[in-house]
Amino acid sequence: MSKKLLIVRHAKSDWDDLSLPDFNRPLNARGEKNAPEMARRLAKKDLHIQQLVSSPARRAISTANYFAEELGMKKSDIIQEPGIYEALPLDLLKIINELDNRSDVTALFGHNPSLTHLVRDLCNVDLYNIPTCGMVLIEFPFADWKMVSRGTGELIFFDYPKKED
Numbered sequence: 361m362s363k364k365l366l367i368v369r370h371a372k373s374d375w376d377d378l379s380l381p382d383f384n385r386p387l388n389a390r391g392e393k394n395a396p397e398m399a400r401r402l403a404k405k406d407l408h409i410q411q412l413v414s415s416p417a418r419r420a421i422s423t424a425n426y427f428a429e430e431l432g433m434k435k436s437d438i439i440q441e442p443g444i445y446e447a448l449p450l451d452l453l454k455i456i457n458e459l460d461n462r463s464d465v466t467a468l469f470g471h472n473p474s475l476t477h478l479v480r481d482l483c484n485v486d487l488y489n490i491p492t493c494g495m496v497l498i499e500f501p502f503a504d505w506k507m508v509s510r511g512t513g514e515l516i517f518f519d520y521p522k523k524e525d
Contacts, residue, residue, distance in 0.1 A: 371423045415470045456505055
């Protein structure tokens with residue numbers, strides 16, 4: 361069985377309160393609109409996400425919560441992985457390699473620029489930027505997350521809020 365990884369960049373965050381630490385920035389009005397919209401788009405794709413893994417940063421976990429709600433998953437089941445916040449692409453790969461093999465389809469919520477670099481590395485694609493609340497689905501021809509490495513993924517779809525069908 362193959363593994364599928366859905367990479368989701370957190371929705372648009374609010375920069376109004378510059379006294380807030382970066383980690384605690386909430387979603388702005390556009391992010392609050394885009395996250396449920398993108399979650400609904402995902403739900404229409406008939407992709408059965410089994411596991412949600414998120415950076416614990418407020419904007420990322422808020423985005424993951426919208427997806428959990430739309431996909432009928434418990435928000436309490438979201439795995440908060442501190443290593444995703446401020447991770448380099450290699451750090452993200454290590455997290456992916458340690459994912460639970462009982463999940464064949466996992467969604468990972470995080471931050472740029474690392475997510476964009478990770479997708480380029482995994483799929484050997486020329487991707488300039490994953491916009492806020494953008495989603496990339498990658499398929500790997502393995503039954504074990506430990507096998508995921510550079511150049512082993514196939515980009516299945518790339519969607520983002522301003523993309524026209």
